[in-house]
Amino acid sequence: MNHWAFIIAAYGLTALGTAGVLLWSYLDMRRAEKAVTDLETRK
Amino acid sequence: MHAYANPARFLKLARPLTPVCVGVGLLLVLLGSYVGLFLTPPDYLQGDTVRIMYIHVPAAWLGMGGWTGIAIASIVQLVWRHPLAGVAGRAIAAPGALFTAICLITGSIWGRPTWGTWWEWDGRMTSMLVLLFLYFAYMALANASDERTTVSRATAIFGIVGAINIPIINRSVVWWNSLHQGPSITLRGSSISSEILWPLLPTVIGFSLLFGGIVLMRMRANLADAKVEARMRRMAAS
Numbered sequence: 001m002n003h004w005a006f007i008i009a010a011y012g013l014t015a016l017g018t019a020g021v022l023l024w025s026y027l028d029m030r031r032a033e034k035a036v037t038d039l040e041t042r043k
Numbered sequence: 044m045h046a047y048a049n050p051a052r053f054l055k056l057a058r059p060l061t062p063v064c065v066g067v068g069l070l071l072v073l074l075g076s077y078v079g080l081f082l083t084p085p086d087y088l089q090g091d092t093v094r095i096m097y098i099h100v101p102a103a104w105l106g107m108g109g110w111t112g113i114a115i116a117s118i119v120q121l122v123w124r125h126p127l128a129g130v131a132g133r134a135i136a137a138p139g140a141l142f143t144a145i146c147l148i149t150g151s152i153w154g155r156p157t158w159g160t161w162w163e164w165d166g167r168m169t170s171m172l173v174l175l176f177l178y179f180a181y182m183a184l185a186n187a188s189d190e191r192t193t194v195s196r197a198t199a200i201f202g203i204v205g206a207i208n209i210p211i212i213n214r215s216v217v218w219w220n221s222l223h224q225g226p227s228i229t230l231r232g233s234s235i236s237s238e239i240l241w242p243l244l245p246t247v248i249g250f251s252l253l254f255g256g257i258v259l260m261r262m263r264a265n266l267a268d269a270k271v272e273a274r275m276r277r278m279a280a281s
Contacts, residue, residue: 001156003090003091003092003156004091006092006095006152006153006155006156007080007091007092007094007095009152010095010098010099010148010149010152010153011076011080011095011098013145013148013149013152014098014102014145014149017141017144017145018141018145018250021137021138021141021257022065022253022256022257025137025138025257025260025261025264026260028260028261028264029260029261029263029264029267031264032263032264032265032267032268032271033263033264033267035267035268035271036267036270036271039271039274039275
């Protein structure tokens with residue numbers, strides 16, 4: 001049995017999941033902090 | 044701890060810390076993964092599948108560590124009413140669930156060539172799956188309230204009660220017969236050869252820093268959302 005297919009699948013899914021949650025959290029943070037800045041400049 | 048009860052003071056620290064956690068974390072994960080994938084020798088029994096350990100073990104520790112963090116945040120919220128405890132509990136839940144899922148998936152992928160099965164309902168795997176469901180339930184409870192800077196009393200109590208599962212996961216391979224091997228890394232040392240073991244250190248530190256970076260970003264997002272909501276409410280009232 002070729003072990004590398006299993007290793008690539010494990011690392012690939014880990015990279016996808018981690019990158020996905022990192023990006024989601026980053027975009028959510030940027031959206032929220034931009035809303036604060038917009039509100040502060042509006043007044 | 045109470046020095047950072049002020050969100051403004053916390054944000055002053057969190058803003059420069061976030062890119063450091065993410066940047067250094069990514070570098071360490073890439074370094075540890077490269078060494079673990081291409082430079083370390085295969086295990087004499089498991090062959091190349093041992094390389095999955097460099098992501099599976101940090102994911103398992105962070106899944107359990109995340110819930111320990113939720114339990115501590117819940118106690119701090121209920122006992123000291125620290126204004127950031129609820130924000131922290133909320134922020135930990137998503138990366139905690141992510142790393143618990145990664146632990147389960149990578150363990151299952153490792154199990155197929157090593158044990159000949161994707162899944163076995165033994166103590167370690169079942170208690171880890173219970174942890175994933177606990178995370179989902181915590182997120183559902185926390186999101187049931189519109190309040191972004193705290194979690195309800197019931198959610199905080201759930202965070203503390205759910206921590207019962209952590210020692211069960213830890214001791215499961217000792218208490219019950221399991222396909223999963225016994226503890227390989229303890230406070231007394233490790234049964235794994237040092238030339239295979241050492242890349243685990245950069246991946247554990249790297250994934251922990253990434254976890255910290257995600258928590259900081261989610262805390263900042265929740266605090267910013269709460270600030271906007273409060274200001275909108277004040278503007279609507281005036």
